[in-house]
Amino acid sequence: MKKTMTIVIAIILLTTIATSVEKAKKIETTDLPSYFSWRNINGIDYTTPIKNQAPAPTCEAYALCASLETLMQYQMGELYNPDLSETHLYFYAGGTYEAGYVDIVDAANYLIEYGVPDEGCYPDPHRAFDYPFESLQGWENRTVKILEWGWVEHTEEAIKTALMEYGPLSICVYFWKDFHYYTGGVYIHRWGRLAGGHVMSMVGYDDNEQCWIVKNSAGTKWGEGGWLKIAYDANMFAKWYGEGTGIMYIDGAYGNLKPDVPKVQLETPKNFQTYFFGQEFTTFFKKMPIQKASPRIFGELIVEVTAENANQVEFYIDNVKQHTDDDVPFTWDLQTTRGLHTLEIRAINDHNISVDIIDIYKII
Numbered sequence: 001m002k003k004t005m006t007i008v009i010a011i012i013l014l015t016t017i018a019t020s021v022e023k024a025k026k027i028e029t030t031d032l033p034s035y036f037s038w039r040n041i042n043g044i045d046y047t048t049p050i051k052n053q054a055p056a057p058t059c060e061a062y063a064l065c066a067s068l069e070t071l072m073q074y075q076m077g078e079l080y081n082p083d084l085s086e087t088h089l090y091f092y093a094g095g096t097y098e099a100g101y102v103d104i105v106d107a108a109n110y111l112i113e114y115g116v117p118d119e120g121c122y123p124d125p126h127r128a129f130d131y132p133f134e135s136l137q138g139w140e141n142r143t144v145k146i147l148e149w150g151w152v153e154h155t156e157e158a159i160k161t162a163l164m165e166y167g168p169l170s171i172c173v174y175f176w177k178d179f180h181y182y183t184g185g186v187y188i189h190r191w192g193r194l195a196g197g198h199v200m201s202m203v204g205y206d207d208n209e210q211c212w213i214v215k216n217s218a219g220t221k222w223g224e225g226g227w228l229k230i231a232y233d234a235n236m237f238a239k240w241y242g243e244g245t246g247i248m249y250i251d252g253a254y255g256n257l258k259p260d261v262p263k264v265q266l267e268t269p270k271n272f273q274t275y276f277f278g279q280e281f282t283t284f285f286k287k288m289p290i291q292k293a294s295p296r297i298f299g300e301l302i303v304e305v306t307a308e309n310a311n312q313v314e315f316y317i318d319n320v321k322q323h324t325d326d327d328v329p330f331t332w333d334l335q336t337t338r339g340l341h342t343l344e345i346r347a348i349n350d351h352n353i354s355v356d357i358i359d360i361y362k363i364i
Contacts, residue, residue, distance in 0.1 A: 120354025
């Protein structure tokens with residue numbers, strides 16, 4: 001039995017090596033176009049909207065999910081805006097905020113073994129600290145998996161070919177202080193100290209501008225509406241803690257790519273906003289001893305929700321149901337005491353439940 005198993009393993013290894021050699025040949029011989037982007041495949045943008053990971057150090061999960069969401073739309077041949085749970089991938093793959101990251105190798109292997117469910121199973125509460133975590137019961141039936149992942153060499157040709165062959169790449173980069181102040185154009189480091197490392201999703205390249213086209217997870221107010229162009233000669237690519245090249249492809253998305261579940265989104269209140277008797281303002285004093293992302297609420301406020309594929313929406317404060325709304329638009333006149341609270345929204349249809357969550361700070 002052991003001898004037979006050894007032969008089988010040997011065959012698998014030889015097949016894998018042969019496949020890798022074939023792909024390497026393809027990388028060396030492909031006639032590459034001067035421009036390619038998953039934002040424009042025959043006029044179609046297969047990427048999903050920009051998100052904001054702040055204030056949590058979850059960039060690895062955001063980059064992987066951004067790449068996977070694009071693959072999902074391309075494979076389905078449909079723009080349906082899939083929304084995966086970055087926080088599920090981050091925590092379930094072993095990440096902690098105390099450590100400041102999730103091992104991207106562990107996260108990629110988790111995608112192979114377990115997959116990641118939609119955002120409705122575990123929405124990002126935008127907390128900057130560790131806390132008990134758990135996805136909705138039955139999340140295993142709402143996951144998308146991948147068949148494989150691998151590293152891409154730090155050469156223009158290899159990166160360009162991998163973008164076209166596999167899809168968006170998750171790239172580990174060094175970033176300096178001036179990166180925080182990027183507002184547009186082709187970025188190359190010019191000033192400031194090294195600020196750390198970051199992971200983003202690369203979706204294309206442009207030889208005319210000599211740059212890579214990259215999707216960040218810092219919200220739409222950063223960069224070019226959340227997007228970034230990095231010069232070919234910027235020398236930003238970093239190895240992943242000494243392992244691999246730090247440029248990762250994923251391949252072979254499969255599973256429940258379009259689950260029959262509600263899609264729910266809290267429209268009011270929003271993170272990093274202050275509400276004064278219903279009027280919305282950007283929060284300026286974020287260093288106050290109040291949870292950083294939590295909206296500050298003065299006076300009355302109507303909670304507003306958009307929900308698709310839902311029959312009703314339930315509103316909870318600190319896990320206690322406060323109100324149910326069966327009619328569009330789904331709203332609730334917020335009723336709660338002063339202090340920090342968790343506002344949770346549950347959208348329900350005949351088959352499933354999806355949630356959205358936000359921590360709020362009620363001042364008066």
